[in-house]
Amino acid sequence: MxxxxxxxxxxxxxxxxxxxxxxxxxxxxxxxxxxxxxxxxxxxxxxxxxxxxxxxxxxxxxxxDGVILGFGARVNHERAGKGAAAYITLKIVQNSWRTVREQLRALPEVAHIALVSGDFDVLLLVHTPDNRNLRDLVLTRLQSIPEVLSTRTLLVFEEEDVEPEG
CATH class of the missing domain: 1.10.10.10 (Winged helix-like DNA-binding domain superfamily/Winged helix DNA-binding domain)
Incomplete structure (x- = not known):
């Protein structure tokens, strides 16, 4: 800054x-x-x-002023070879957010990370080539992070970015 x-x-x-x-x-x-x-x-x-x-x-x-963070392309994930999408909720060890966030940032499938309130602590949006890769991401890589206590996966059947009317 x-x-x-x-x-x-x-x-x-x-x-x-x-x-x-x-x-x-x-x-x-x-x-x-x-x-x-x-x-x-x-x-x-x-x-x-x-x-x-x-x-x-x-x-x-x-x-x-940090209002505009950058410029980028809107991607059709399915056409880009990442046809499986899911929201994944994580329960994590208390006070481990910064450590977990850094590990999640390193995962190329992760499109969005949010620290939230409620029944879980973290909400991820991920895009993978298929369900086999999604399973590997959840069962192998996410659940191997020591601070992750549990996960829940919500498959996305269809998604659309809402763009402002122009």
Missing amino acids: APEQMAEGPEGGRAETPPRPLDAIDQDILQMLRSDGRASIRSVAERVHVSRANAYARINRLIE
Whole structure:
């Protein structure tokens, strides 16, 4: 994190500065970039009715402020050879979240990791080539993590990313 994004916290430590409020133009820019991450500065500027310099500055500020984390491709997992998907819940040893998270990040099948409240501690979204690979992921690799106490697998029959209307 850049030094200008940090402020003195309690007891002399560093803390993040509070997020800047986003105005309607920033919201429109975010919606447009979520729909088309490859949109040119010119098309963004035209769509939100600002100059190209203003659009460029706003996008850079959104990146610097950590609002925009990056740009990427939306993938059809089935066409990419990862036709089996599942949500997997994990119960983990208390206070082991950071350790478990690092081990989960190393698994290429994992698309999303969330620490949650409720009957389980962690929710994963995974994509594998088939059910045999899914079984291996759950029974061999996830359950071999010492801090994982139990797992539950929910097969995904169909999925769709919800994109903003553009």
